[in-house]
Amino acid sequence: KNQVEQSPQSLIILEGKNCTLQCNYTVSPFSNLRWYKQDTGRGPVSLTIMTFSENTKSNGRYTATLDADTKQSSLHITASQLSDSASYICVVSAMDSNYQLIWGAGTKLIIKP
Amino acid sequence: KAGVTQTPRYLIKTRGQQVTLSCSPISGHRSVSWYQQTPGQGLQFLFEYFSETQRNKGNFPGRFSGRQFSNSRSEMNVSTLELGDSALYLCASSLGWGGMAYEQYFGPGTRLTVT
Numbered sequence: 564k565n566q567v568e569q570s571p572q573s574l575i576i577l578e579g580k581n582c583t584l585q586c587n588y589t590v591s592p593f594s595n596l597r598w599y600k601q602d603t604g605r606g607p608v609s610l611t612i613m614t615f616s617e618n619t620k621s622n623g624r625y626t627a628t629l630d631a632d633t634k635q636s637s638l639h640i641t642a643s644q645l646s647d648s649a650s651y652i653c654v655v656s657a658m659d660s661n662y663q664l665i666w667g668a669g670t671k672l673i674i675k676p
Numbered sequence: 677k678a679g680v681t682q683t684p685r686y687l688i689k690t691r692g693q694q695v696t697l698s699c700s701p702i703s704g705h706r707s708v709s710w711y712q713q714t715p716g717q718g719l720q721f722l723f724e725y726f727s728e729t730q731r732n733k734g735n736f737p738g739r740f741s742g743r744q745f746s747n748s749r750s751e752m753n754v755s756t757l758e759l760g761d762s763a764l765y766l767c768a769s770s771l772g773w774g775g776m777a778y779e780q781y782f783g784p785g786t787r788l789t790v791t
C-alpha cells in the first residue's frame with residue numbers, strides 16, 4: 564500500500580536554531596517527492612519538488628534531501644525564523660497510470676522567540 | 677499573474693442542503709485538484725480534473741462531485757450536507773495533471789461550516 568509517514572508529528576525549537584524533518588515513504592513506482600509549507604488556515608505553498616535523480620535541492624534556508632534507495636527524505640531548516648512556524652507536508656507521487664499524489668500527515672513546527 | 681482564486685471564501689450551510697464551490701486556476705493551467713482539510717487533519721484528496729476530464733478520484737462518497745469547464749474553471753458540489761463536511765476546501769492548479777513534476781499552486785480555500 565502506498566503510504567507517506569512523517570516524523571516528528573510536532574516540533575518546538577528556539578528561533579535561530581536548525582531543525583530536520585523526516586519523511587519515509589513506501590510509494591512505488593516513484594515519480595517525484597514534494598515538500599510543502601502550510602500556514603494555519605491557508606493553502607500549502609510548494610518548497611521543493613525532487614525527481615528520482617535529484618539528491619539535494621535548496622530553496623533559501625530550506626534544503627531537502629532524497630534517498631530513493633531507502634525511500635527517505637528530509638527537510639532541513641537553517642537559522643529558523645518565527646515565520647517558519649507552520650505545518651510541513653511531504654507528498655510523494657506514484658508513477659502509476661494516474662500519477663497519484665500520496666500526502667503525509669505533516670509535521671507541525673513551532674518556533675519560539 | 678493572478679493566483680488561484682476560490683469563491684466564496686466562507687460559507688455557512690444547514691444539514692441536508694447542498695453547496696457549490698468555485699475555483700479559477702492560474703491562467704494557462706489545465707489541471708485543477710480539490711482537497712478537504714478538517715481541523716487538525718491532513719489534506720484529503722477529493723478529485724482532479726484535467727482538460728475537462730476527471731483524471732483521479734479520492735475515497736469520498738458520491739455526494740461529492742465536481743466538473744471542469746472549457747476555460748479550466750472548476751466547481752465542486754456537495755449534496756445532502758452532513759456536519760462532518762465542515763472543513764476547509766482547497767483547490768490547486770498546475771500546468772500538467774496528476775503527480776507529474778509540475779508545481780501545484782493552491783488557492784486560499786473555502787471555509788465551509790455545516791450547522
